[in-house]
Amino acid sequence: MGNKLELRNISKSYGRTKVIDNMSLEVEEGEFFVVLGPSGTGKSTLLKIIVGIEQPDSGKVFIDGRDVTRLPPNKRNLAMVFQNYALYPNMNVYNNIAFPLKMHRIRYIDRKVKEVAAKLNITEILQKKIYQISGGQQQRVALARAIVRNPSMFLLDEPLSNLDARVRYTARSELKKLQQELNQTFVFVTHDQKEAEALGDRVGVLHNGVFEQVSDYKDLYEKPKTAWIGDFVGDFPINIIDNKGFRPEWAKIGSGKFSMTVSLSESVSDVYFIHGLMDDGTGIILKSPKPFGSGEVVHFSVEKFIEFKEAENPPQAFSSV
Amino acid sequence: MVSEYRSPKSKYYTYIGIAIFSFLVLLPIYILAIIALGDPSQTVAAYYPALIPSKFTLANFIKAFSGYGSVLIAAFYKSLETAFIVASLAILLGYHAAYGLSKLSFKVSSILIALLFFSTMIPSLTIAIPISVSFLKLGLYDSAFGLALAQELIVLPLTVFLMMGALQSVPKQLESQARVDGAGFFQTLYQVIFPLAIPGVISAFLLSWMMSWDEFTFAVILSPVHPTLPILIYFDSTARGDILTATSFSLLVTLPVIVLTIVLSKFIKGSYLTAGITG
Ligand SMILES: Nc1ncnc2c1ncn2[C@@H]1O[C@H](COP(=O)(O)OP(=O)(O)O)[C@@H](O)[C@H]1O
Numbered sequence: 001m002g003n004k005l006e007l008r009n010i011s012k013s014y015g016r017t018k019v020i021d022n023m024s025l026e027v028e029e030g031e032f033f034v035v036l037g038p039s040g041t042g043k044s045t046l047l048k049i050i051v052g053i054e055q056p057d058s059g060k061v062f063i064d065g066r067d068v069t070r071l072p073p074n075k076r077n078l079a080m081v082f083q084n085y086a087l088y089p090n091m092n093v094y095n096n097i098a099f100p101l102k103m104h105r106i107r108y109i110d111r112k113v114k115e116v117a118a119k120l121n122i123t124e125i126l127q128k129k130i131y132q133i134s135g136g137q138q139q140r141v142a143l144a145r146a147i148v149r150n151p152s153m154f155l156l157d158e159p160l161s162n163l164d165a166r167v168r169y170t171a172r173s174e175l176k177k178l179q180q181e182l183n184q185t186f187v188f189v190t191h192d193q194k195e196a197e198a199l200g201d202r203v204g205v206l207h208n209g210v211f212e213q214v215s216d217y218k219d220l221y222e223k224p225k226t227a228w229i230g231d232f233v234g235d236f237p238i239n240i241i242d243n244k245g246f247r248p249e250w251a252k253i254g255s256g257k258f259s260m261t262v263s264l265s266e267s268v269s270d271v272y273f274i275h276g277l278m279d280d281g282t283g284i285i286l287k288s289p290k291p292f293g294s295g296e297v298v299h300f301s302v303e304k305f306i307e308f309k310e311a312e313n314p315p316q317a318f319s320s321v
Numbered sequence: 322m323v324s325e326y327r328s329p330k331s332k333y334y335t336y337i338g339i340a341i342f343s344f345l346v347l348l349p350i351y352i353l354a355i356i357a358l359g360d361p362s363q364t365v366a367a368y369y370p371a372l373i374p375s376k377f378t379l380a381n382f383i384k385a386f387s388g389y390g391s392v393l394i395a396a397f398y399k400s401l402e403t404a405f406i407v408a409s410l411a412i413l414l415g416y417h418a419a420y421g422l423s424k425l426s427f428k429v430s431s432i433l434i435a436l437l438f439f440s441t442m443i444p445s446l447t448i449a450i451p452i453s454v455s456f457l458k459l460g461l462y463d464s465a466f467g468l469a470l471a472q473e474l475i476v477l478p479l480t481v482f483l484m485m486g487a488l489q490s491v492p493k494q495l496e497s498q499a500r501v502d503g504a505g506f507f508q509t510l511y512q513v514i515f516p517l518a519i520p521g522v523i524s525a526f527l528l529s530w531m532m533s534w535d536e537f538t539f540a541v542i543l544s545p546v547h548p549t550l551p552i553l554i555y556f557d558s559t560a561r562g563d564i565l566t567a568t569s570f571s572l573l574v575t576l577p578v579i580v581l582t583i584v585l586s587k588f589i590k591g592s593y594l595t596a597g598i599t600g
């Protein structure tokens with residue numbers, strides 16, 4: 001009990017590409033669950049399987065403990081916001097929001113539309129055509145259309161990625177507030193780890209068709225299960241020497257058994273990140289209170305590290321700057 | 322993006338192009354109109370006919386239509402009825418066929434479309450005779466509905482093709498969104514997709530209407546007793562050999578097409594279609 005959503009051994013291929021590979025997942029009631037992964041890893045496909053637009057090749061989807069795998073989308077009572085909002089272009093804002101109410105034959109349409117519009121601050125644009133409103137407003141309308149009825153959970157496919165940076169930050173915090181107010185389950189898909197960090201109660205990192213790690217964001221950074229996650233999560237990829245991974249701030253500059261030749265110093269607020277190469281060509285990034293010139297040799301020691309499994313290929317992104 | 326920026330100059334070229342094109346299309350209709358409405362002394366009887374006649378007359382019309390107004394009206398009505406049945410049926414069948422085809426892979430749907438068009442390559446005359454035999458048995462002979470069914474053979478492939486284009490311009494995601502919002506399959510088909518395909522639907526309606534309006538072969542074989550307008554005019558203008566009456570008739574045939582085109586043209590603007598999809 002308590003599980004809102006359960007995926008059991010889901011697999012999905014398009015032709016020869018296996019997008020989802022025997023994936024299982026449980027999402028709790030009221031949880032803000034973030035699916036994080038680079039683009040093309042099957043995040044949208046996963047949401048489509050949950051909502052019922054795509055059928056999995058095998059496996060089952062449970063919502064509120066009920067097997068919905070064979071149910072069409074309109075029988076699953078889920079709400080979804082698509083990446084580009086998919087607003088109905090022939091309807092005005094009001095009718096877009098009213099549409100799910102009409103389809104579910106819910107009463108008091110007018111009152112509900114106005115309530116949700118007030119909540120999302122779009123009352124003034126209710127009579128506008130959807131091509132007359134800004135991207136930020138479109139995002140709110142899509143959100144309003146999702147929350148206007150009482151779905152059993154919400155699925156959001158990168159709803160912030162189309163917004164300008166400014167609008168994106170406010171929209172992000174508003175979304176989190178909204179979820180807490182509604183006290184509903186959200187599954188939120190993104191490729192942006194900052195969003196995952198800010199929003200997710202738990203974050204599932206999607207790679208090769210499965211969740212390579214599911215934990216809170218802090219653990220993704222501090223205790224990555226694989227070198228790939230260490231590389232993907234964080235502003236800088238994790239440093240790896242002999243299958244031991246360490247973050248830039250886990251090393252101490254000055255003395256130690258390792259050394260590297262500096263290629264550049266990058267300033268971030270009042271500290272510096274020193275990029276360099278070790279003698280064997282391994283790229284290293286270290287945190288330092290002062291900059292170093294290109295070509296300088298820096299000695300350092302590693303104070304804290306994680307042991308990765310053997311045979312884990314060091315990720316590509318290590319090619320030094 | 323090469324065409325992103327368009328200089329003000331290129332806009333003028335567009336207008337000039339449109340003007341030339343409109344002139345070429347409208348000139349014959351204009352000449353038709355002045356012969357029908359102008360005084361014969363200034364049009365067909367003049368050595369150097371004026372481009373804008375100063376004397377107008379309804380005499381040509383009166384002469385053309387007097388004596389058999391009821392036959393003419395019956396023919397006009399029959400053509401109108403047939404054309405509307407053809408166009409409506411084409412939309413009804415074409416929309417569903419096109420939706421089905423749009424769900425198939427491109428390879429399969431193109432083969433099916435090609436097969437559809439193949440059927441139009443059979444001369445109407447070849448199939449009109451056997452159809453007339455069946456229609457006699459079924460009681461559809463000489464009826465507007467029967468004629469409309471036969472004309473559907475020529476009209477449908479093109480309608481389906483046009484409608485597929487219209488459906489392709491409707492973003493797939495809206496269909497998914499509608500299903501998630503609680504719409505059933507048919508609700509989605511009629512309440513979400515159809516309104517978005519309206520520009521294409523109207524074009525298809527107009528085209529099939531016009532194809533029926535001046536269709537000849539099926540009309541002359543399947544409905545000779547109560548003929549449609551083109552058939553009546555053909556019989557009449559060849560029999561009487563009078564260019565003045567013939568132009569009056571031609572104008573009568575042309576006018577409904579123009580009216581219908583103008584009435585429906587405001588629906589054929591597709592620019593708002595993709596506005597809901599950003600990114
Ligand atoms: N309808 C489809 N047909 C074929 N391949 C698809 C289809 N949808 C997605 N894919 C492929 O599946 C993979 C995952 O796509 P998607 O779920 O959209 O990834 P993401 O949302 O993480 O960017 C991609 O390689 C994409 O090309």
Ligand SMILES: [Mg+2]
Binds near residue numbers: 083
């Ligand atoms: Mg996606």
